[in-house]
Amino acid sequence: MQGSWIVRQSVGSTPCLLGKAVDCNYIRGPKYLEIDVDIGSSTVANGVLGLVIGVITTLVVDMAFLVQANTTDELPERLIGAVRVSHIELKSAVVPKLEPEIS
Known part of the structure; x- marks a missing residue:
């Protein structure tokens, strides 16, 4: 992570298992896996967000996503991707218009 000293000291550089830190909803389709992450489900995540929101335009954060192995049969773990x-310029964010689900 690149950013101000105070943010780097507060957030650190230790990897985090997102699925254990916040509530996640997993949606699996025929050719995709969608993960909805609820940052509001964790007071720690809310605190980190509150700390970085004011300096977010100065931050550079690297993230990697992998499928964790819980048993030896699931090894080796697989890296899905990295970003x-x-x-980030929050004022340029847009809310997508989603099509209603047909049941």
């Missing part, structure tokens, strides 16, 4: 989030 770098850099200098």
